[in-house]
Amino acid sequence: MKLNQAQNQAVTFISGPCLVLAGAGSGKTRVITNKIAYLVRDCDVPARYILAVTFTNKAAREMKERVALTLGKQESRGLKISTFHTLGLNIIKSEVKEIGLKPGFSLFDDKDSMALLKDLTMEKLDGDKEQLFLLQNCISSWKNDLIMPEQLQKKALSAGELEFAQFYLRYQQNLRAYNALDFDDLIMLPTLLLRHKEHVRLKWQKRIRYMLVDEYQDTNTSQYELVRLLVGERARFTVVGDDDQSIYSWRGAKPQNLVLLQKDFPALRVVKLEQNYRSSGRILHCANILIQNNPHVFDKKLYSELGYGEPLKILLAKNEDHEAERVVAELMAHKFMNNTQYKDYAVLYRGNHQSRLFEKVMMSNRIPYKINGGMSFFARAEVKDIMAYLRLLVNQDDDNALLRIINTPTRGIGRATLEKLGNFANELHVSLFEAACHPQLGSVISGKGLTAIENFNRWIVGLADNVMRGDTQAGIREMIKSMQYEEWLYATSTSPKAAEMGMSNISTLFGWITNMLEGDELEPPMTLPEVVNRLILRDMMERGEDKEDTDQVQLMTLHASKGLEFPYVFMVGMEEGLLPHQSSIDEDNIEEERRLAYVGVTRAQRELFFTLTRERRQYGELLNPEPSRFLYELPQDDLVWEDKKPKVSAEQRQQKGQTGIANLRNLLNK
DNA sequence: TCCCTATACATTTTT
DNA sequence: TGTATAGGGA
Secondary structure (H helix, E strand, O other), rough: OOOOOHHHHHOOHHHHHOOEEEEOOOHHHHHHHHHHHHHOOOOOOOHHHHEEEOOOHHHHHHHHHHHHHHHHHOOOOOOOOEEHHHHHHHHHHHHHHHHOOOOOEEEEEEEHHHHHHHOHHHHOOOHHHHHHHHHHHHHHHHHHOOOOHHHHHOOOOOOHHHHHHHHHHHHHHHHHHEEEEEEEEEHHHHHHHHOOHHHHHHHHHHHHOOEEOOOHHHHHHHHHHHHHHHHOOOOEEEEOOOOOHOOOOHHHOOOOOOOOOHHHHOOOOOEOOOOOOOOOOHHHHHHHHHHHHOOOOOOOOOOOOOOOOOEEEEEHHHHHHHHHHHHHHHHHHHHHHHHHOOOHHEEEEEEEEHHHHHHHHHHHOOOOEEEOOOOOOHHHHHHHHHHHHHHHHHOOOOOHHHHHHHOOOOOOOOOHHHHHHHHHHHHHHHOOOHHHHHHHOOOOOHHHHHHHHHHHHHHHHHHHHHHOOOOOOHHHHHHHHHOOHHHHHHHHHOOOHHHHHHHHHHHHHHHHHHHHHHOOOOOOOHHHHHHHHHHHHOOOOOOOOOOOOOEEEEEEEHHOOOOOEEEEEEEEEEEEEOOHHHHHHHHHOOOHHHHHHHHHHHOEEEEOOOOOOOOEEEEEEEOOOEEEEEHHOOOOOEEEEOOOOOOOOOOHHHHHHHHHHHHHHHHOOO
């Protein structure tokens, strides 16, 4: 595995701050893994002093695997590779006292935090969804900018902002009372801690002699500050990024951090990786021309030494059903002619809702496919229930968890009883569980409700004791059994099949938990509180047999495709209003949409297809979308716009399309 | 407590 | 247009 000159430069420069501008497909993962190996092997930096940070758990896992391949077990021992959020969680865990949290704190996900906000603002906002959404966003941005509620009070704010600042303060106070943190706290708290406490900062700086950051263009202000504090004066670090692939600014990412880096570290060495190893010359040329329509701070021009390749095809469809049929027909014909596999193809779209029709047509043509994204595993009711139980076992003050499951399965603790309990807890300023255990509870709740609550308390305390002390896995199994969850699921589900699905989801979850408790070559064993928090961060180590060897067409959003590559790519819905999306047109944010298109184009290795429709139904309304402006920005010499087909009636076309597909299927299946 | 109907909502969503 | 959810009525 030889490195090219630029890659080699990026790997071997270790004496100071280094920015690697890594164009799409230029081998940045290779640079990062090689650099880690270089540090350990050639520069005698023990692996435990190296920290590499990514954004997704998937990326972290992949990096771990690739480093393990080059370095081996011995040399990579103690190497720290994690996501920003897991890093933050680990810092908080070892500095609980400094931060003022009790051990065993809970993590609130977006839904939990929304539930809390809704509760806090009931009187003033009355559950106004739009306002709540705005508020949640506001708080998140404040946290990303490292602004504490107290600081906001001093600023001159409008009346509306002042009210939001008040909510922010109450929200933080409540989180603390529940001994809980939200996702943004995982970055903000360690950053503020390191900023203000020198001895803690020095301790962590000592532990990190070299730091690497992947997808640097996606960092927000607090994440960048965390990096700065960790690398300190010595500034021994490498960040890898590509401003043209910044597609998460709507989530607080600040691609300007690339420019800031040059200001904050004048000694910064900038290395550009411009040779692309992924795509045909033509695809790359198109990508370059497209992205040239955006302003740039760093100029960069990708080139490829692979062949020039086939022209990009643009398929016109009458409507969205037709679009899906055309893609499937084209895909099957292409597969037949080129003797390829299903997994060589990807269908990329702007919004998740677009997947439905493709799913439908693929299913009816028995094409194996895999949808990435959409309804998450953790959004399933049963999974949320079990997670809530586990959270409660770990932290009894977690009110959201308690509220979710105190009457699931039914225990005769109804709305009225809960309301009384809630009021009681409010008066005492304690969590619901603490209120439920209070000796004076009998003065506000009586009879059946009281007995039910007392039984529940005893049950939870006993379980928590068992699980935290003894055999955790057996304890969890016992819990699910003793509350008769399975029976309840079968009794309440719409069909036995749905209940079966539910139980199988629970086994999947249980399998992950078992894996994490036991650990493996890449991960040390964890305790239950650790497992619960990592699961909320969606950080489960799915590993083992059924990896990527299944032969399925990949369906995903353009966002989800970042970092992946496919021989043949279909970018569908290339229409004004979809890509660029209408709301981005309205907000005059075309540049990010163009980057999104750029990400899509650069996923393709050999061939690229675009599709668009004449008519599209949206919310029951019939639209006649214009072709996406991005199609016109591409070099027209490299495109083949499909001519309009001779006129055929809808029924005829339907039949034709169907029989065409059926014939192909026969050919493929024989 | 459960079931059905009316109603709201429909970009992207690494953690 | 299609789906998730909340709340009313039995």
